[in-house]
Amino acid sequence: MLAVKQVARGQTDWGVTYSSHQICASKGSTVDIPCTYTYPPRIDELDTKVEETLWFTNLNGNQSVDLRSDPDYSGRVEYLFEQNDCTLRIKDLRETDSAEYKFRFTTNQQDPPKPPSVSVSPTSEIVEGMTMLLTCRSDANPAATYTWHKKNRYPGHQPLTTITQPYFKSIKASDSGEYYCLVENKLGRRSSESIFIDVLYAPKLSPVTVNPSGEIVEDSSVTLTCSSDANPAAIYAWYKKTEYPDLQPLEIGSQLIFESIQSTDSGHYYCETENKLGRRRSEYVSVNVTYPPKPPSVSLSPSGEIVEGSSLNLTCSSDANPAANFTWYKKTEYPDLQPLEKGSQLLFESIQSSESGDYYCEAENKLGRRISEDLFVDVKYPPKPPSVSVSPSGVIVEGSSVTLTCSSDANPAANYTWFKKDEDSPKASGEIFTLDYTRPEHSGDYICVAQNVLGHRSFAVHVTVVEGKFNTLFHEL
Incomplete structure (x- = not known):
């Protein structure tokens, strides 16, 4: 058509x-x-x-x-x-x-309107929120009518106004653009040159984006992006929330890039945008870096000497995200170990000497597992009842030698002292006591005392020396 x-x-x-x-x-x-x-x-x-x-x-x-x-x-x-x-x-x-x-x-006899001239007030910078006045003037006879237009990509658009001096009471950023006026009378129509209105405004922030948007795994690449609509263009600075108020920017620019992010980079970040008209700060964005367990550490409580019968608590800890699960093991000669306990603690309510040994824990999450170094648990206990042996054990001919030997399980190791009953002074010290050239007056009860810092135990053996032979009788004190 x-x-x-x-x-x-x-x-x-x-x-x-x-x-x-x-x-x-x-x-x-x-x-x-x-x-x-x-x-x-x-x-x-x-x-x-x-x-x-x-x-x-x-x-x-x-x-x-x-x-x-x-x-x-x-x-x-x-x-x-x-x-x-x-x-x-x-x-x-x-x-x-x-x-x-x-x-x-x-x-050659028409008076089409003359090319109109346009002006804007104020003539200096136009900032969002200010008032603005556009003026269009043209010499024409008969007097011309005026229409104001704003250039856009749509042809045949309607005029903004037919007022000679359109007034913007509180101009907005969206009012930026090219304006022109048309003047027309019955003899013709003329268009003014365009006047560009550049509305300046402080930064307007969009939410910070994180790429990738899902789970962030240690050593992966992560990019934080800050975007801001501003005129003039804003500058960007990145910060990490800390307990210290006087922060230095981490980076200048619209992006904060972690080429190989580490667990220590977890935290709350924000960007700050600024131009000469103002400054804006974004909301915090949380960066949660997941990682496999770090090498676990094992501690024990109480931390001093471990005495048989006391309570003991072993604790395993490991930095991991997500949190690690813990399993306890005791080293044995068998390779196929069964776990002793699940959880970060291994509790002995009344530890026994048999429970001495090397213990370790395993920390595991979905990203991996790590094993702690061995922790040696050394249970101290007083001497167990000593055992005494006599050599030779058969019939002893008077004048021969007799060796008495005493042993006792203890931690720390026991010291041994030999006494003869009814005598105050010790006869000897050490595990072995030897009677050389036995005579009848050597007859009697010989006592072995096993002692460490935690206690002592003793055992007696009766020795009878007769002419021609040597008899022994054992009994515990």
Whole structure:
């Protein structure tokens, strides 16, 4: 559908006449748009002359571009002008030719409006929230009407206002753009040059984004991005929340990149954007770095000497995210160990000497497992009842030697002292006591005392020396 519209029509002696205002034609065909125009003679003695004739469309917005110079119509338009005839011929019609077509002519006696001038107040920087006044002026006779427009990508848009001096009470960032005014009277229309309104404003923040957005695993690459709408453009600084108020920025720029993030990088981060009009701080974004257990450490309580019968608590700890599960083992000669206990603690309510040995724990989460170093548990205990042996053990001929040997299980190791009953002074010290050249007066009870810092135990053996033989009798004290 082709539509035609009169450009200048006012008094009876000025005008453009179209024989039809809507024309339907087929794609690829040729169409003629008949048109005539009239104008009055000059009242002086000079001849009236037509200085310019052209056809244009609304597809070019407010610019009256001659179709003959429009590349979309190149070689396809003819002006069939003769005297006051202004017929337009379009060949090889395209779908894109559907438009509103207009004819314009000027003479040497018309007073089309003069090119309008535009101005803006204030003339200095325009900041969001300020008031702004646009002014359009043009010399025309008769007086022109004014319409203000804002350039955008949509053709045929409606004017913003018909007020000569549009007033923005509290200008917004979205009001930035190119503005122009159109002035028109019955003799013609002119467009001003565009004036660019650049509204300055403080940063407006968007939420910080984290990439990847899912689980963050130690040693992976992580990027934090901060975006801010600002005019002039904002600068960015990155910070990590700490207990110290005087923070130094981690990075300058819109991104904070961890090429190989570590567990120590976990924490709360934020970005700060700033331009000359203000500063904004983002909300905190939490970075939670997951990692396998660090080498576990094992401690015991109480930390001093471990005495048989006392309580003992072994604790395993490991830094891990997610938190580790713990398993306890005791080293044995068998390779296929069974766990002693699950959990971070291994408790002995009354530890026994048999429970001395090397212990270790295993820490595990979904990302891996680690084993602690061995912890030796050394249970101290007083001597067990000693055992005493005599050699030789058979019949002893008077005058021969007799060896008494004493042993006792103890931790720390026991010291041994030999006494003869009813005598105050010890006979000997050490595990072995030897009687050389036995005589009858050597007969009697011999006592072995086993002693360490935790206690003592004793055992007695009766020795009888008779002429010709040596008898022994054992009993515990």
